[in-house]
Ligand SMILES: O=C(O)CCC(=O)C(=O)O
């Protein structure tokens with residue numbers, strides 16, 4: 001537990017999504033998976049977050065006023081050798097109210113090596129990801145090579161491209 005606390009950075013961010021200018025629903029945040037370990041989201045009463053199910057369907061999130069949404073990030077998914085998937089999500093806006101959300105993003109600190117635990121690797125579950133430092137990954141994330149690999153409109157996991165075995 002101490003190791004987890006010592007190896008984690010936290011970022012708290014407030015996000016504002018302006019009401020759409022037309023009656024149609026609009027993409028306010030494009031589909032993506034978070035690259036960090038875990039994201040906790042809290043929102044005002046305006047819905048808009050959608051999570052993609054395994055079969056590709058977009059599900060509207062309607063959290064009750066006192067609840068948080070917890071999203072597994074790709075970094076945790078990789079850490080767990082893919083045992084828990086990181087869901088693709090997006091924000092669609094409709095109606096005539098602005099949306100505010102509060103996100104607490106946890107991510108591994110630079111210098112900490114993320115390594116799949118031995119307990120999660122066996123003959124049926126071969127190791128899928130190489131040990132890596134998240135900060136080194138972020139340098140790759142913004143590099144020209146990674147940017148060039150990302151095609152407009154399609155989501156590609158740069159983390160998996162970076163550390164797959
Ligand atoms: O505003 C939201 O509900 C989602 C924000 C989000 O997915 C992100 O910032 O990565």
Ligand SMILES: [Fe+2]
Pocket residue numbers: 032033034039089
């Ligand atoms: Fe996100």
